[in-house]
Amino acid sequence: MADYKVDLRDVKFVLNEYLGLEKLCEFSRFKELDFDADMLNDMMQQGLKFAQETLAPINKEGDEAGAKNENGQVIVPKCYHEPYWTYVNNGWGATTSNPEYGGMGLPEIINTCVGEFFSGSNCSFAMMPGLTKSAAYVIDSCGSDEQKEKYLEKMYTGVWAGTMCLTEPQAGSDVGASKTMAYPIEGKENCYKIVGNKQFITFGDNNITENVIHLVLARTPGAPAGTRGIGLFIVPRNKINEDGSSGESNDVACPSIEHKMGIHGSPTCVLNFGDNDNCEGELIGDIYSGMKYMFIMMNEERLMVGMQGMAMAGAAYMAALKYSQERQQGCHITKMREPDAPKVTIDQHPDVRRMLMTMKAYTEGMRALLYTTGQYIDYGHWSDDEEEKKKYSGFVELLTPICKAYCSDTAFRVTEMAMQTHGGYGYCSEYPVEQYCSDTKITSIYEGTNAIQALDLLGRKLPMKGGSVMMSFVQEINERLGKLKDNEATADMAARLSDALNKTQAVIMKFMGLSKEKSLQAYVPFINACDLLEMLGDFLCGFFLAEEAAIADGKFKAICAEKGASDDAAVAALLKDSEEAKFYYSKVQTADFFMNNLLPRVHWKESAINNLNTACMNDVFPNLVD
Amino acid sequence: MKTIVLIKQVPDTETKVKVNPGETDINREGINLVLNPYDEFAAEEAIKIKEAKGGEVVVCTLGEKKAEEAIRTALAMGADRAIRLDGEAFAGSDNYATAKALAKAIEKEGDYDLILCGKQAVDDDSAQVGTLVAEMLGIPSASLVINCEVGDGSVTITREIEGGNQELEIAMPCLLTAQKGLNEPRYPSLPGIMKAKRKKLDVLSAGDLGLGADEAGAAGSKTAIKELSMPPERKAGQVFEGEPEEIVPKVAQLLREEAKVI
Numbered sequence: 047m048a049d050y051k052v053d054l055r056d057v058k059f060v061l062n063e064y065l066g067l068e069k070l071c072e073f074s075r076f077k078e079l080d081f082d083a084d085m086l087n088d089m090m091q092q093g094l095k096f097a098q099e100t101l102a103p104i105n106k107e108g109d110e111a112g113a114k115n116e117n118g119q120v121i122v123p124k125c126y127h128e129p130y131w132t133y134v135n136n137g138w139g140a141t142t143s144n145p146e147y148g149g150m151g152l153p154e155i156i157n158t159c160v161g162e163f164f165s166g167s168n169c170s171f172a173m174m175p176g177l178t179k180s181a182a183y184v185i186d187s188c189g190s191d192e193q194k195e196k197y198l199e200k201m202y203t204g205v206w207a208g209t210m211c212l213t214e215p216q217a218g219s220d221v222g223a224s225k226t227m228a229y230p231i232e233g234k235e236n237c238y239k240i241v242g243n244k245q246f247i248t249f250g251d252n253n254i255t256e257n258v259i260h261l262v263l264a265r266t267p268g269a270p271a272g273t274r275g276i277g278l279f280i281v282p283r284n285k286i287n288e289d290g291s292s293g294e295s296n297d298v299a300c301p302s303i304e305h306k307m308g309i310h311g312s313p314t315c316v317l318n319f320g321d322n323d324n325c326e327g328e329l330i331g332d333i334y335s336g337m338k339y340m341f342i343m344m345n346e347e348r349l350m351v352g353m354q355g356m357a358m359a360g361a362a363y364m365a366a367l368k369y370s371q372e373r374q375q376g377c378h379i380t381k382m383r384e385p386d387a388p389k390v391t392i393d394q395h396p397d398v399r400r401m402l403m404t405m406k407a408y409t410e411g412m413r414a415l416l417y418t419t420g421q422y423i424d425y426g427h428w429s430d431d432e433e434e435k436k437k438y439s440g441f442v443e444l445l446t447p448i449c450k451a452y453c454s455d456t457a458f459r460v461t462e463m464a465m466q467t468h469g470g471y472g473y474c475s476e477y478p479v480e481q482y483c484s485d486t487k488i489t490s491i492y493e494g495t496n497a498i499q500a501l502d503l504l505g506r507k508l509p510m511k512g513g514s515v516m517m518s519f520v521q522e523i524n525e526r527l528g529k530l531k532d533n534e535a536t537a538d539m540a541a542r543l544s545d546a547l548n549k550t551q552a553v554i555m556k557f558m559g560l561s562k563e564k565s566l567q568a569y570v571p572f573i574n575a576c577d578l579l580e581m582l583g584d585f586l587c588g589f590f591l592a593e594e595a596a597i598a599d600g601k602f603k604a605i606c607a608e609k610g611a612s613d614d615a616a617v618a619a620l621l622k623d624s625e626e627a628k629f630y631y632s633k634v635q636t637a638d639f640f641m642n643n644l645l646p647r648v649h650w651k652e653s654a655i656n657n658l659n660t661a662c663m664n665d666v667f668p669n670l671v672d
Numbered sequence: 673m674k675t676i677v678l679i680k681q682v683p684d685t686e687t688k689v690k691v692n693p694g695e696t697d698i699n700r701e702g703i704n705l706v707l708n709p710y711d712e713f714a715a716e717e718a719i720k721i722k723e724a725k726g727g728e729v730v731v732c733t734l735g736e737k738k739a740e741e742a743i744r745t746a747l748a749m750g751a752d753r754a755i756r757l758d759g760e761a762f763a764g765s766d767n768y769a770t771a772k773a774l775a776k777a778i779e780k781e782g783d784y785d786l787i788l789c790g791k792q793a794v795d796d797d798s799a800q801v802g803t804l805v806a807e808m809l810g811i812p813s814a815s816l817v818i819n820c821e822v823g824d825g826s827v828t829i830t831r832e833i834e835g836g837n838q839e840l841e842i843a844m845p846c847l848l849t850a851q852k853g854l855n856e857p858r859y860p861s862l863p864g865i866m867k868a869k870r871k872k873l874d875v876l877s878a879g880d881l882g883l884g885a886d887e888a889g890a891a892g893s894k895t896a897i898k899e900l901s902m903p904p905e906r907k908a909g910q911v912f913e914g915e916p917e918e919i920v921p922k923v924a925q926l927l928r929e930e931a932k933v934i
């Protein structure tokens with residue numbers, strides 16, 4: 047059955063009880079909209095309804111149908127068409143976008159929350175409107191007024207789709223190696239002939255919208271090499287007529303699409319620009335600032351990709367939990383020797399419970415990380431206080447590679463564990479975890495592989511502004527850890543977290559020193575950059591879970607007091623009786639599990655890194671290529 | 673054309689209902705509440721009629737403050753304004769007392785052409801309130817409506833009956849209860865949700881409706897819930913193995929003697 051389950055109680059907890067929306071509602075931008083917790087709740091409920099009733103049922107269907115290319119025409123699964131129009135017509139394609147051009151102007155936190163539902167219920171589908179929104183946002187932020195007039199409304203309302211075109215066969219991680227050219231057209235200001243081939247372009251074409259607006263990185267003749275010489279061009283699939291409508295073909299062709307492991311409903315396109323010397327593009331902003339502009343989109347997408355991972359991990363965990371409560375196999379561990387012992391459902395087996403708890407802890411930790419970052423985006427964009435804006439924008443920059451890489455890697459492991467929980471049935475496509483698992487894998491690869499994210503963290507984000515952003519972030523975390531230490535329920539967790547943070551910081555310091563080394567040891571930071579990123583991710587997961595646990599513990603104790611549950615038996619009865627008590631209790635237990643069983647990975651990594659081993663840099667691999 | 677839509681907020685259909693021993697309501701803790709799915713059909717129909725003919729759609733519910741969530745859903749779909757009946761006096765209302773309060777509110781509102789509601793609420797499934805309201809107002813009603821064409825002074829409807837459909841023409845004002853199939857309820861749009869908050873919502877008490885102390889709530893009810901209980905847990909099934917000649921007589925015997933079905 048096409049079923050999308052999300053732990054709505056946890057989503058509500060993060061939004062209303064953990065993050066709180068009070069501050070956000072006070073910002074003038076949102077006050078004007080009357081934005082408040084009720085409105086957020088209404089939007090959340092409706093987003094979830096759409097995800098469950100419309101997107102989830104076509105998740106598998108779209109996957110099986112797959113995107114096709116028939117004689118150069120990209121065919122998107124038929125079942126996507128009508129839901130696409132419902133989606134964009136109801137405003138979901140432009141939740142946070144500029145109201146001047148048809149956007150909703152809502153806070154990012156809405157986008158974060160419904161983004162979980164949309165990506166969790168149908169990742170392939172959600173990608174097309176997601177990319178459109180971000181591509182339009184680049185034009186909104188850096189384009190000319192004329193360009194905004196021309197493109198924004200049609201894109202924010204989904205009439206036209208948008209894409210990002212960076213990758214070329216020789217330019218993957220190394221975007222600067224791009225060869226696509228842009229030749230100035232004489233007599234036409236800002237207008238260029240585009241010639242080149244792009245690779246792996248998500249929704250590079252579709253048969254739903256009347257036009258597709260590509261944002262293409264290209265270089266002009268004589269431009270400096272590398273990323274410093276790249277411009278960003280708006281290249282519509284169909285030329286735009288004087289009256290603003292879509293006109294004749296703009297010489298953008300999609301000769302083929304990729305066959306791949308997952309996200310089959312999303313066409314991954316080869317795009318040829320200007321095969322017939324008739325492809326025109328408009329330059330955005332400054333001729334050599336293309337990378338800077340494109341990064342606006344990439345940063346949005348990186349967070350979205352982290353969310354895709356988390357969302358599918360969350361859905362896979364829920365599917366595994368439900369399955370484990372239905373599937374009978376074996377008898378209870380304490381009755382192993384009794385041939386007539388009754389069969390139990392697999393959620394009674396300790397190893398299955400370990401998997402369930404691991405999935406639960408990671409999912410909830412990632413959710414808190416991503417929702418917090420969503421809130422920081424709102425603070426960074428819309429706070430009426432300039433200092434606050436700067437502070438939170440910095441935090442978002444720092445957290446972006448962690449959200450992207452940590453959540454995508456962890457999510458894949460969670461979906462794999464969800465499959466493991468299902469046994470053989472999980473490997474079969476009759477059950478949904480098989481698709482969650484294969485759809486999730488791409489998240490660690492596109493939008494800059496996780497290695498590139500780790501280098502971004504190590505080389506740009508940690509040293510950003512002389513290291514002051516990281517320092518201010520750590521300072522804030524330490525203050526908050528102080529509060530957790532003062533709380534009996536979380537004191538032990540806080541001590542473990544402090545230790546983990548100190549070790550992570552020590553590794554960062556060590557790396558800074560090593561990079562000056564002349565020996566092979568100079569490679570150590572690069573060999574271990576991904577591990578460092580993961581250390582920070584694990585720490586943050588634990589930190590958020592502990593803060594949540596502090597709140598949950600207070601509420602749990604309050605319920606116990608109110609219901610007079612003072613001994614173990616009464617508490618056990620209360621947990622059976624009261625969903626709320628059980629929810630809060632489980633938050634505390636989840637944090638406790640994470641601190642004991644998963645956080646120690648930070649220590650393990652620290653000691654491994656401190657061995658400074660560089661064996662992999664030696665001449666150790668047989669050569670397979672002549 | 674003024675259409676009044678009667679709505680109710682109910683636990684969503686995925687809820688695992690729990691009953692605490694000795695209590696006369698389900699355990700409402702942590703339950704996700706939504707607009708009754710059948711009321712969505714009613715709201716959609718009213719909005720479609722308004723879009724075609726002009727006029728106004730007013731939604732009305734009896735319920736606590738929290739029920740405003742369901743009201744806002746209907747407003748976000750496109751209803752124009754809302755009335756919520758609330759107050760201690762309504763506590764413990766059964767179907768009869770609820771219908772009475774709604775009928776009073778509708779009379780007070782006046783000038784209506786059509787009243788729409790769901791065929792039943794998916795929580796108590798009693799399917800009485802709509803028809804009771806029509807009786808109290810002295811207007812004709814039809815239940816289980818799956819098609820509805822508004823004409824001049826009357827509506828032509830199709831309703832589901834055992835084994836087939838029935839077509840009727842009914843003079844307005846009248847009340848119709850909506851069955852699945854009447855339409856495809858729209859999803860509220862984001863602008864719709866934003867606008868819903870600013871639409872007019874009147875809260876009326878029993879006093880505002882002129883209901884006496886013995887006419888509302890438990891006192892005005894004809895029935896009282898004595899106890900709620902969960903259905904008994906299903907016993908594990910029995911599997912018979914062996915040759916058909918051997919087991920069929922055994923099964924037949926058990927069906928006759930234990931299950932008492934043949």
Ligand SMILES: Cc1cc2nc3c(=O)[nH]c(=O)nc-3n(C[C@H](O)[C@H](O)[C@H](O)COP(=O)(O)OP(=O)(O)OC[C@H]3O[C@@H](n4cnc5c(N)ncnc54)[C@H](O)[C@@H]3O)c2cc1C
Binds near residue numbers: 210211
């Ligand atoms: C389904 C799908 C959709 C995509 N959608 C888009 C899209 O819409 N737009 C777009 O422009 N692109 C898109 N891409 C391209 C994607 O972003 C690239 O595949 C990705 O950036 C990696 O580039 P590559 O495939 O060339 O791998 P390579 O760059 O060749 O990388 C191969 C391996 O080497 C590692 N590596 C490379 N360079 C370094 C380095 N400097 N340091 C450390 N490790 C390194 C990588 O981490 C990776 O493990 C998509 C790809 C796929 C598969």
